Amino acid sequence: MPIDLEAYHLIREACNKNDAQLVAVSKTKPVELIQELFDAGQRDFGENYVQELVSKHGLLSPDIRWHFIGHLQSNKVKLIAPFVYLIHGIDSLRLLEEVNRQAAKLSKKIKCLLQVHIAAEDTKFGMDETELSACLQQVRERPEMFAHVEISGLMGMASFSDDESVVRKEFRTLKELSLRYPAGPILSMGMSGDYRLALEEGSNMLRIGSMLFGTR
Structure with a gap:
């Protein structure tokens, strides 16, 4: 399935209007599709699995800014530390310490978002x-x-729910936490199914996959 360029430009327009950044979630998708979206102007791509990210990094343009958006195990940090642009899912102090340790070995700084658990589901991290x-x-x-x-x-994922009031409340909670505990300029929330609500509630970074690449 080719990239949905119409959807891409629609989301980019929404991002531009809201001063938000788009991260194209390319997990499980072939490098050919990532290249197609890169050729259309997209530079930020998100991956959930370390080995897949390492492989794609070696095959694609060095101009891509790679975001790791999945649950990161401490023993895998060293594999992405040399090139990762932003780690979204720092869900414990211990993990942050390990990222710092690996970055120190490389004499660099690694950008990180702290993941907050805002959803009703216990399966989500944060x-x-x-x-x-x-x-x-x-x-x-x-x-x-x-x-x-x-x-x-900060980063957070809302509940997988058709009830917009539930999703909106969770996004609003994360926005309020970002004001109560200033951690940096980025508020990463919103995916394909709820990005409009996320933008309305203050998101300035979206993680969009299925709308661009199709369902997995």
Whole structure:
């Protein structure tokens, strides 16, 4: 299935109107489709699986900004640290410490988003408010221990629900947390099924997959 360029330009227009950034979620999709979207002007791509990301990074343009948006295991950080642009799913202080450790070996800084659990489903990852507050406090109090990470904001995933009021409330919760616990300029929330609600509630980074690449 080819890229849906009509949908791509529609979402890009919505992003431009809301001063938001589009991350094209390319997990499980072949490099040919990623190349097609790259040729159309897209530069930010998100992957969920470390080995797949490493493979695609080696096959595609060095101008791509790779986002890791899945659940990241500490022992896999070293594989993406040399080239990853932004890690979305920092869901524990321990993981943040490991990213800092691997970045230090490379004498670089890695941008990260702290993932907050806002959905009703227990299957989704992320910190609760207490853990978020404690993590940010550790970073503030021990800056020398986190010199190689740059916390750039928050990320969250809403419930998989057809009830817009539920999804909107969860997005609003994350927006409120971003104001209560300033972590950086990025508020990453919203996917193919709920991106309009996310933009309305203050998202400035969307993660869009199926609308661009088709269902998996």
